Amino acid sequence: MDGPLVIQRPMRWDNPFSTEMTDEDVDRIMTLEPFCNMDESSFPPSMSLRDIVRNDMRIRNYRHGDIVVRRGDYGNSAFMVLSGSVRVVINPDLPDALLGRQTEKKRGVFGALKQLWANPDMPEVRDVARLKGGGAETGQRVRDGETHTFLQDVPSIMKDYHTEPLREGTIFGEIAALGRTPRTLSLFADGDTELLEIRWQGIRDIRRRDEAFRNHIDKLYRERSLIHHLRALPLFQHLDDETIQSVADATVFETYGEFEWHTSFKKLAELTGAERLRHEPVIAGEGEYVDGLFLIRTGFARVSRHVNHGDPTISFLGRGEVYGLEELVHNWKNDDQIPYQNSLRGLGNVDVLRVPTKIVEDIVLPNLPPNLLPAPIVLDKPEADSIQSVTQEGSGLDTGLLEFLVENRIINGRATMLINTDRCVRCDDCVRACAATHNNNPRFARHGRRYGNVMIANACMHCTDPVCMIGCPTGAIHRSSLQGQVVINDSACIGCATCANSCPYDNIRMVAVRDENGDFVLDEANAPIMKSTKCDLCVDQMGGPSCERACPHDALRRVNMSDLGPIAEWLNQS
Amino acid sequence: MTLTRKHIGRFGIAFLAAVAIYFLHGGMQAALWEPAFVTGWILLGGMLVLTLLNTRKKLPFLPLAKVRNWVKLHVYLGWFVVGTFLIHLDFNVPNGWIETTMAVLFVIVALSGVLGAFLSKSLPPRLTRRGEEVIFERIPIFMTQLREAADDLAVYSVEQTTSTSIADFYAERLRDWFTRPRDYFEHIMELGGRRFALKQEFDSMERYLNDTEKEVLGELRALAEKKSDLDYHYALQKTLKGWLFIHIPATYGLLALAVVHVILVHAFAGMSL
Numbered sequence: 001m002d003g004p005l006v007i008q009r010p011m012r013w014d015n016p017f018s019t020e021m022t023d024e025d026v027d028r029i030m031t032l033e034p035f036c037n038m039d040e041s042s043f044p045p046s047m048s049l050r051d052i053v054r055n056d057m058r059i060r061n062y063r064h065g066d067i068v069v070r071r072g073d074y075g076n077s078a079f080m081v082l083s084g085s086v087r088v089v090i091n092p093d094l095p096d097a098l099l100g101r102q103t104e105k106k107r108g109v110f111g112a113l114k115q116l117w118a119n120p121d122m123p124e125v126r127d128v129a130r131l132k133g134g135g136a137e138t139g140q141r142v143r144d145g146e147t148h149t150f151l152q153d154v155p156s157i158m159k160d161y162h163t164e165p166l167r168e169g170t171i172f173g174e175i176a177a178l179g180r181t182p183r184t185l186s187l188f189a190d191g192d193t194e195l196l197e198i199r200w201q202g203i204r205d206i207r208r209r210d211e212a213f214r215n216h217i218d219k220l221y222r223e224r225s226l227i228h229h230l231r232a233l234p235l236f237q238h239l240d241d242e243t244i245q246s247v248a249d250a251t252v253f254e255t256y257g258e259f260e261w262h263t264s265f266k267k268l269a270e271l272t273g274a275e276r277l278r279h280e281p282v283i284a285g286e287g288e289y290v291d292g293l294f295l296i297r298t299g300f301a302r303v304s305r306h307v308n309h310g311d312p313t314i315s316f317l318g319r320g321e322v323y324g325l326e327e328l329v330h331n332w333k334n335d336d337q338i339p340y341q342n343s344l345r346g347l348g349n350v351d352v353l354r355v356p357t358k359i360v361e362d363i364v365l366p367n368l369p370p371n372l373l374p375a376p377i378v379l380d381k382p383e384a385d386s387i388q389s390v391t392q393e394g395s396g397l398d399t400g401l402l403e404f405l406v407e408n409r410i411i412n413g414r415a416t417m418l419i420n421t422d423r424c425v426r427c428d429d430c431v432r433a434c435a436a437t438h439n440n441n442p443r444f445a446r447h448g449r450r451y452g453n454v455m456i457a458n459a460c461m462h463c464t465d466p467v468c469m470i471g472c473p474t475g476a477i478h479r480s481s482l483q484g485q486v487v488i489n490d491s492a493c494i495g496c497a498t499c500a501n502s503c504p505y506d507n508i509r510m511v512a513v514r515d516e517n518g519d520f521v522l523d524e525a526n527a528p529i530m531k532s533t534k535c536d537l538c539v540d541q542m543g544g545p546s547c548e549r550a551c552p553h554d555a556l557r558r559v560n561m562s563d564l565g566p567i568a569e570w571l572n573q574s
Numbered sequence: 575m576t577l578t579r580k581h582i583g584r585f586g587i588a589f590l591a592a593v594a595i596y597f598l599h600g601g602m603q604a605a606l607w608e609p610a611f612v613t614g615w616i617l618l619g620g621m622l623v624l625t626l627l628n629t630r631k632k633l634p635f636l637p638l639a640k641v642r643n644w645v646k647l648h649v650y651l652g653w654f655v656v657g658t659f660l661i662h663l664d665f666n667v668p669n670g671w672i673e674t675t676m677a678v679l680f681v682i683v684a685l686s687g688v689l690g691a692f693l694s695k696s697l698p699p700r701l702t703r704r705g706e707e708v709i710f711e712r713i714p715i716f717m718t719q720l721r722e723a724a725d726d727l728a729v730y731s732v733e734q735t736t737s738t739s740i741a742d743f744y745a746e747r748l749r750d751w752f753t754r755p756r757d758y759f760e761h762i763m764e765l766g767g768r769r770f771a772l773k774q775e776f777d778s779m780e781r782y783l784n785d786t787e788k789e790v791l792g793e794l795r796a797l798a799e800k801k802s803d804l805d806y807h808y809a810l811q812k813t814l815k816g817w818l819f820i821h822i823p824a825t826y827g828l829l830a831l832a833v834v835h836v837i838l839v840h841a842f843a844g845m846s847l
Contacts, residue, residue: 433634543637
């Protein structure tokens with residue numbers, strides 16, 4: 001063979017986690033557990049362990065009291081203590097004020113009415129006293145270009161809260177990173193501390209190739225999360241503790257796809273249908289043996305059926321949804337065994353749990369109340385599938401619209417603003433109502449991607465997988481304690497634009513704020529103070545989202561994309 | 575718009591309520607009472623409830639039912655009020671200048687309301703089908719951008735082709751058209767004559783151009799089509815907003831006169847009640 005060996009390196013390494021990882025750093029990490037115990041030969045040349053350490057990890061330094069992660073944060077990385085220690089707050093939880101969050105509460109009647117006369121005339125006016133004050137119990141310091149929030153009074157925290165130290169070599173945050181679930185505990189640095197941060201792709205690739213690491217992660221997941229995950233699903237709610245434990249023990253973890261859905265979908269949307277399909281890994285193929293019930297743990301998947309030369313979408317599944325139940329029930333009840341009737345494909349990286357067929361047939365289905373059984377599968381259809389009938393079968397939505405929603409990953413929305421332009425009289429009452437309920441600042445634009453008469457307006461969708469929440473240095477963007485809306489604590493926002501840059505839908509806007517006189521508020525360098533702003537779904541208003549309530553022609557709805565039935569009904573009504 | 579059972583049902587309720595008022599009116603007349611006082615107060619009450627829609631819109635922060643439900647109430651209560659108005663007049667033409675003015679204003683309010691409802695149903699689908707979605711207030715900005723692009727293209731065509739054919743065509747036939755919104759009624763009535771004429775002019779110009787000029791003309795044609803689409807959106811969106819400038823001022827004029835009317839009627843009522 002002539003010439004050097006050419007290998008395909010992961011594209012994510014074009015943007016390594018840190019550009020400051022030196023050979024010495026990599027050598028040092030390779031001498032530490034668990035990395036020193038890993039078999040480097042089990043990693044392919046295109047993705048060596050050393051390269052994973054170099055490209056998917058970074059060393060971060062914290063000072064005494066610096067908050068490392070907050071309860072409720074969405075993370076995409078895990079940490080390992082290199083030196084020093086961190087303290088995990090066990091009980092009680094740190095209050096919202098310490099975590100950089102606001103405590104949302106609904107306005108009363110007077111508070112609501114006050115907006116009639118108290119809204120400022122100028123846009124983006126803030127109470128300067130609040131801007132200056134910040135949180136009295138926390139502070140912020142910038143080091144190496146990064147902002148760290150720190151606890152002002154660590155001794156009293158240690159006294160008032162039950163905390164436990166995590167020493168050198170301890171790994172934490174891996175389950176939240178892999179499962180893209182909120183962090184369950186808050187941690188802060190106890191003295192000067194050096195942490196190794198590992199982004200989730202690195203954890204995933206090590207997990208794939210190192211058995212001990214895989215077993216460790218899986219064990220943690222089984223112990224901490226799996227039972228809760230199963231319990232949350234109606235299918236398993238009727239099982240007693242012992243039975244559900246046996247289901248959990250038999251459940252298999254599987255991962256499909258290479259790229260995060262939110263980084264790849266815009267490029268994929270430019271491809272033809274057939275090309276796109278090649279980038280969607282098959283989780284369960286149409287016509288294949290039914291080997292289990294699939295539960296989506298993270299990511300999104302498309303359910304499709306092959307018709308002639310195409311694979312039209314029937315529906316899509318997100319976190320917590322299941323696939324294969326209809327076939328399993330059919331095979332359990334009948335002698336004639338059928339394969340999967342449709343294909344389940346990953347839209348980017350998808351983690352699934354597979355409950356084996358035998359477990360479902362022996363344990364789950366016999367205990368399932370009849371009302372939870374799905375409708376029987378119709379096998380002998382009088383007519384062959386057409387692309388239109390396949391799409392209609394799943395959602396009732398127009399074929400093109402369904403594909404549009406999937407291709408643009410609008411399926412991530414839990415409160416997506418849909419505008420039916422066939423009904424919208426362009427009166428902008430929705431925008432005015434939004435402004436009236438947000439100090440005269442509309443928090444969305446009546447503008448956005450459109451398919452036919454359906455417009456997806458540029459308003460925060462309060463996503464199932466809120467990637468905007470990853471990486472906020474102060475925890476200002478968070479899920480509300482009221483109904484899980486994604487909100488920004490204006491006081492804690494430092495205007496770094498991490499969330500705005502992360503939002504794949506461009507629904508977060510950076511604004512320069514003004515004082516009560518309408519003058520821009522400036523920092524020491526005379527640069528305007530910036531804040532992230534977006535729709536908060538009127539979290540503090542009495543009646544809910546004012547945009548939807550203000551629409552005179554029922555042309556605007558905030559919809560949960562995981563439930564297409566009401567959307568189809570609304571769009572199809574005359 | 576498709577009439578559904580719901581629409582017919584709601585209209586039926588409004589109609590039956592008006593019929594009930596008619597019989598009440600007849601009954602009171604038979605009993606030698608003056609029914610105009612009762613129908614008048616019902617009419618005024620109905621009109622006040624109708625104007626509450628605007629108040630509701632000004633209070634988006636209060637949980638006062640969704641505006642779409644207020645609009646439904648507005649439409650069907652509006653029909654009921656029209657019926658009550660006719661009964662109140664005893665199906666006669668009023669005399670006296672206040673009463674006549676009120677009646678004229680009432681007719682203007684009612685007809686503009688019906689027109690508004692028709693426009694609100696018929697124009698949005700037309701806007702969906704043509705051009706890009708554009709916010710009304712931004713149309714002048716986009717028009718200016720298009721005109722500047724067309725100006726630049728005309729200059730460029732002279733520099734690039736050493737011919738003034740396209741620049742002349744632009745200056746004589748298009749420059750003025752590009753300066754502001756045009757063809758309002760053409761677009762509202764969906765006549766399409768201007769668009770067709772433009773196409774013909776572009777087509778006939780092509781005969782006299784070389785390949786480079788044809789390319790430039792193609793770009794100019796694309797700009798003209800965008801301008802036409804903007805004109806279309808401008809015309810339809812302006813109409814969607816415009817009918818309210820008749821409906822709302824006439825409503826407030828009517829209410830003001832109604833108050834005067836009530837005062838006068840009660841002042842001169844004597845013992846007839």
